Amino acid sequence: MQKPLDIAVVGSGLVGSLLAIYLRRQGHSVHVYDRSPDIRTITFSGRSINLAMSHRGWKALDGVGIGDEVRKIAIAMDKRAIHIGNEVKFQQYGKDGEAIYSISRGVLNRKMIDLAEAAGAIFHFEQKIWDVTLADATLHIGETERGEWTDIKHDMVFGADGAFSRIRHRMQRQSMFNYSQEFLEIGYKELNIPPNPDGSHKLDKNSFHIWPRGQYMLIALPNLDGSFTCTLFMPFEGENSFASLPDRQSVEAFFEKNFPDSIDVIPKLAEDFFKNPTSTLVTMKCFPWTFADKVALIGDACHAIVPFYGQGMNAGFEDITVLNECIETHGDDWVKIFSEYEKSRKPNADAIAELSYRNFMEMSSSTADEKFLLQKKIEKKFSAKYPEKWQPLYSRVTFSHRPYAEALAIGDKQNEIMAEVMAMPDIFEKWDSDAVEEMILDLLRKSPLDHS
Amino acid sequence: MQKPLDIAVVGSGLVGSLLAIYLRRQGHSVHVYDRSPDIRTITFSGRSINLAMSHRGWKALDGVGIGDEVRKIAIAMDKRAIHIGNEVKFQQYGKDGEAIYSISRGVLNRKMIDLAEAAGAIFHFEQKIWDVTLADATLHIGETERGEWTDIKHDMVFGADGAFSRIRHRMQRQSMFNYSQEFLEIGYKELNIPPNPDGSHKLDKNSFHIWPRGQYMLIALPNLDGSFTCTLFMPFEGENSFASLPDRQSVEAFFEKNFPDSIDVIPKLAEDFFKNPTSTLVTMKCFPWTFADKVALIGDACHAIVPFYGQGMNAGFEDITVLNECIETHGDDWVKIFSEYEKSRKPNADAIAELSYRNFMEMSSSTADEKFLLQKKIEKKFSAKYPEKWQPLYSRVTFSHRPYAEALAIGDKQNEIMAEVMAMPDIFEKWDSDAVEEMILDLLRKSPLDHS
Numbered sequence: 001m002q003k004p005l006d007i008a009v010v011g012s013g014l015v016g017s018l019l020a021i022y023l024r025r026q027g028h029s030v031h032v033y034d035r036s037p038d039i040r041t042i043t044f045s046g047r048s049i050n051l052a053m054s055h056r057g058w059k060a061l062d063g064v065g066i067g068d069e070v071r072k073i074a075i076a077m078d079k080r081a082i083h084i085g086n087e088v089k090f091q092q093y094g095k096d097g098e099a100i101y102s103i104s105r106g107v108l109n110r111k112m113i114d115l116a117e118a119a120g121a122i123f124h125f126e127q128k129i130w131d132v133t134l135a136d137a138t139l140h141i142g143e144t145e146r147g148e149w150t151d152i153k154h155d156m157v158f159g160a161d162g163a164f165s166r167i168r169h170r171m172q173r174q175s176m177f178n179y180s181q182e183f184l185e186i187g188y189k190e191l192n193i194p195p196n197p198d199g200s201h202k203l204d205k206n207s208f209h210i211w212p213r214g215q216y217m218l219i220a221l222p223n224l225d226g227s228f229t230c231t232l233f234m235p236f237e238g239e240n241s242f243a244s245l246p247d248r249q250s251v252e253a254f255f256e257k258n259f260p261d262s263i264d265v266i267p268k269l270a271e272d273f274f275k276n277p278t279s280t281l282v283t284m285k286c287f288p289w290t291f292a293d294k295v296a297l298i299g300d301a302c303h304a305i306v307p308f309y310g311q312g313m314n315a316g317f318e319d320i321t322v323l324n325e326c327i328e329t330h331g332d333d334w335v336k337i338f339s340e341y342e343k344s345r346k347p348n349a350d351a352i353a354e355l356s357y358r359n360f361m362e363m364s365s366s367t368a369d370e371k372f373l374l375q376k377k378i379e380k381k382f383s384a385k386y387p388e389k390w391q392p393l394y395s396r397v398t399f400s401h402r403p404y405a406e407a408l409a410i411g412d413k414q415n416e417i418m419a420e421v422m423a424m425p426d427i428f429e430k431w432d433s434d435a436v437e438e439m440i441l442d443l444l445r446k447s448p449l450d451h452s
Numbered sequence: 453m454q455k456p457l458d459i460a461v462v463g464s465g466l467v468g469s470l471l472a473i474y475l476r477r478q479g480h481s482v483h484v485y486d487r488s489p490d491i492r493t494i495t496f497s498g499r500s501i502n503l504a505m506s507h508r509g510w511k512a513l514d515g516v517g518i519g520d521e522v523r524k525i526a527i528a529m530d531k532r533a534i535h536i537g538n539e540v541k542f543q544q545y546g547k548d549g550e551a552i553y554s555i556s557r558g559v560l561n562r563k564m565i566d567l568a569e570a571a572g573a574i575f576h577f578e579q580k581i582w583d584v585t586l587a588d589a590t591l592h593i594g595e596t597e598r599g600e601w602t603d604i605k606h607d608m609v610f611g612a613d614g615a616f617s618r619i620r621h622r623m624q625r626q627s628m629f630n631y632s633q634e635f636l637e638i639g640y641k642e643l644n645i646p647p648n649p650d651g652s653h654k655l656d657k658n659s660f661h662i663w664p665r666g667q668y669m670l671i672a673l674p675n676l677d678g679s680f681t682c683t684l685f686m687p688f689e690g691e692n693s694f695a696s697l698p699d700r701q702s703v704e705a706f707f708e709k710n711f712p713d714s715i716d717v718i719p720k721l722a723e724d725f726f727k728n729p730t731s732t733l734v735t736m737k738c739f740p741w742t743f744a745d746k747v748a749l750i751g752d753a754c755h756a757i758v759p760f761y762g763q764g765m766n767a768g769f770e771d772i773t774v775l776n777e778c779i780e781t782h783g784d785d786w787v788k789i790f791s792e793y794e795k796s797r798k799p800n801a802d803a804i805a806e807l808s809y810r811n812f813m814e815m816s817s818s819t820a821d822e823k824f825l826l827q828k829k830i831e832k833k834f835s836a837k838y839p840e841k842w843q844p845l846y847s848r849v850t851f852s853h854r855p856y857a858e859a860l861a862i863g864d865k866q867n868e869i870m871a872e873v874m875a876m877p878d879i880f881e882k883w884d885s886d887a888v889e890e891m892i893l894d895l896l897r898k899s900p901l902d903h904s
Binding site for chain 2: 146149172175176177178179180181182183281
């Protein structure tokens with residue numbers, strides 16, 4: 001049992017709430033601060049992308065026994081539904097039984113706060129943290145940045161306050177703090193596919209829907225109420241951009257031309273398009289993540305990534321799993337716990353950032369490419385026959401607990417092998433042949449995938 | 453003639469002072485703010501690396517007719533003096549007559565402020581700028597960050613306030629602002645070689661002295677008073693690091709073993725070592741550099757680089773040259789001026805950042821490598837015979853006004869060619885032969901260096 005501490009968690013989002021539950025289970029007193037009102041008391045903002053919970057997320061939830069509670073509000077998606085013209089092609093994500101799970105961010109966040117309160121965490125909403133004194137874990141709270149502040153001292157502070165973290169903002173002003181933030185030229189906008197009158201879904205419920213169009217794409221993820229949350233990703237400027245769609249008429253013409261099968265299912269297209277904000281996408285990296293045994297960053301606050309691998313929340317939850325392992329190993333030695341935690345997580349945070357960045361091209365372009373789909377088919381067949389020899393990259397990231405950094409490294413090797421395979425002149429005819437299988441086996445003998 | 457504006461320059465360093473002179477010549481009223489006391493009234497800090505002024509720096513000074521004033525306080529260095537064991541090897545930097553110029557940062561800064569005041573700029577020292585309102589170019593000044601502030605509005609603000617710029621700090625908190633800061637694991641410390649009793653220099657005066665030792669190195673640059681400013685670069689941690697030299701005894705033993713010929717010329721070694729701070733080295737990149745026609749960053753404030761190419765000040769001065777060209781082209785259209793300025797400078801700032809980062813290895817390791825020195829000799833000979841076909845990278849960066857980005861791109865191509873040349877099995881015997889020359893000519897025919 002750990003020595004009980006008085007711990008502050010800044011941020012009542014998904015990672016902050018789950019961390020609060022873990023810390024309560026270890027016997028600490030936990031205060032969670034958030035600058036926003038209680039999300040349970042307000043309507044959602046119209047700027048979220050639905051979550052895709054996968055293995056890493058579930059492990060962290062099951063670690064404190066709340067996985068089943070969350071499964072009740074999740075919808076399994078076992079495949080991509082790829083919309084091209086008026087046709088839909090399906091591409092299974094993993095093996096039979098493997099799926100990612102669509103959850104509304106708002107619904108999950110409300111549930112998590114309920115669960116954290118039930119575990120004894122105390123929430124303080126509409127408390128604006130402007131600064132932190134790192135050396136003694138003191139929070140500085142006030143109405144405005146330049147107004148009067150109240151100082152609140154805890155034994156320890158966790159910054160779970162997202163990509164624009166105020167806690168990190170202070171750490172960033174120290175010497176030897178490495179930091180980067182890079183915005184994509186692509187923004188996103190939320191749209192909505194409402195349910196049928198009978199409450200059923202207008203599109204296949206158990207699919208992640210994609211309309212891949214190269215430089216831009218539309219996606220849709222199912223909600224419990226029969227609706228889908230849609231997200232349009234496209235460049236801010238240039239041809240086929242948000243800037244090129246200034247009015248109702250241009251938006252409707254654009255969708256009719258480029259997403260013809262979406263017209264019937266998005267009735268309030270223009271209304272939502274101009275009501276909902278156009279949001280930005282940022283990759284943020286930093287190091288170190290901790291200060292002595294006083295302050296630690298977790299989740300988006302130390303590794304914000306773009307959403308194209310559906311791993312943002314999963315990576316944040318896995319931070320908690322790893323932190324918890326460090327606590328179990330090192331007891332009350334928080335200097336050691338924090339140091340092991342950041343050392344273990346940093347390379348994996350960098351790896352999932354890279355994988356997520358790359359995956360925009362896969363989603364928006366490659367899924368519309370016959371050759372890419374054939375490659376996935378070859379990998380799938382080979383992997384089914386030789387599961388020990390070949391786990392596809394997507395599965396390593398999504399249906400595994402092995403480190404992201406390993407997935408990235410092995411994925412790069414697999415890509416080299418598949419590039420040779422796909423370069424065979426008549427690959428579309430003989431993809432199913434023994435020759436292809438022999439070729440992969442031979443290439444694997446020459447350069448084995450595993451480091452071990 | 454431009455419409456006269458009321459312009460604030462934040463930062464009275466080298467770039468801020470020179471920019472003030474340019475803006476005064478264009479008829480603007482110029483106020484320069486600095487958080488520190490007037491450098492003309494204080495002793496220097498013991499944490500500077502001597503400057504190496506080269507072509508780009510001189511061009512910016514000559515552009516307002518003050519080059520000759522500055523030449524009076526500069527010492528030409530036409531070669532590297534490479535100290536290995538008790539031997540010294542010389543390596544000429546460029547063609548005969550080409551040199552870089554050693555100047556004390558403090559001495560130059562004092563001179564520049566004098567010149568800016570003479571040009572009519574008004575300096576305000578010990579004025580701490582904590583924030584700026586970008587939309588209306590208002591500076592917020594006060595004793596402390598949390599205390600009372602005075603607001604001062606100008607027509608336009610230039611942030612010339614260095615790597616830790618407060619002006620940039622505000623821009624950084626806007627959406628779509630890309631930013632990175634990355635610290636080296638290597639720090640530096642200033643040491644001193646005093647003059648001989650008769651005022652002469654203890655080492656060759658017209659050389660840039662280097663003691664290359666792989667992971668660490670010592671350098672020394674001449675001053676007017678007969679002394680040299682030395683800088684020790686070494687890792688913070690590990691073997692041969694600042695952490696490994698905790699006391700007088702270990703420092704002296706380390707220098708005796710590794711820099712034997714420095715012992716006699718650095719009399720106050722241990723005293724300076726523990727009196728002077730160990731400073732950090734950071735590469736900082738960002739974009740955009742400007743906000744509407746109200747605020748612009750310049751110099752280290754938008755592109756701080758590590759000092760290993762001696763181009764930090766030169767790059768900052770070249771910003772001013774380019775800004776001035778944009779002003780001359782676009783008159784009073786400051787939106788256009790700022791946009792052209794940042795678009796033109798950004799790729800070159802990135803290129804010199806990369807070149808500077810790479811050059812640590814060249815200085816600290818390659819200059820002690822026979823093969824590297826031979827390669828330079830081959831390049832030099834070829835370049836002398838075919839000056840139109842081959843300008844060495846160092847000369848492109850240092851003795852040229854062509855863009856840094858071009859130097860980087862062409863330098864990479866040259867390196868590929870030289871790698872093939874140096875791979876010849878008997879290159880040490882036949883480096884001077886026609887065969888080598890023919891090989892380079894042949895490789896150049898196959899892949900010409902220039903983009904044009």
